[in-house]
Amino acid sequence: MTDRSQIPEFDPQGPQLVYVAVADHIAARVAAGELAPGARLPAERDLAEEYGVAYLAVRRAARVLRERGLILTVHGKGTFVADPLPEE
Known part of the structure; x- marks a missing residue:
């Protein structure tokens, strides 16, 4: 289940570098469950x-x-959300 309230608005004009803002936004989507482990980006x-x-x-x-x-890329297949590592 996705909790969109946990995902901040994407602001390319903010103080961060644009690529960092994109990475942080995608990471927030993963954390909120919008992008599940194994999902193809x-x-x-x-x-x-x-x-x-x-x-x-x-x-x-x-x-x-x-x-x-957070993600892995398989040449010829695409980029996928990585499975989280089990906590020790």
């Missing part, structure tokens, strides 16, 4: 259109999300 160009930002900003945001362990 739209193509980078589609996300760029959805967010109203440059394609390269979305590409850099995806790199940040991969570094955070």
Whole structure:
């Protein structure tokens, strides 16, 4: 179940770098359950259109999300929300 109230509004004019704002917004969507583990993300160009930002900003945001362990990209298949690591 998605709790949209936990997802902040996306503001590309805010104080953050645009790619960080996109990464944080997608991370918030994952945390709120809007994007479930295993869900396929739209193509980078589609996300760029959805967010109203440059394609390269979305590409850099995806790199940040991969570094955070929130998404994984499978060559030829797409980008997916990563399964959370079990807590120890």
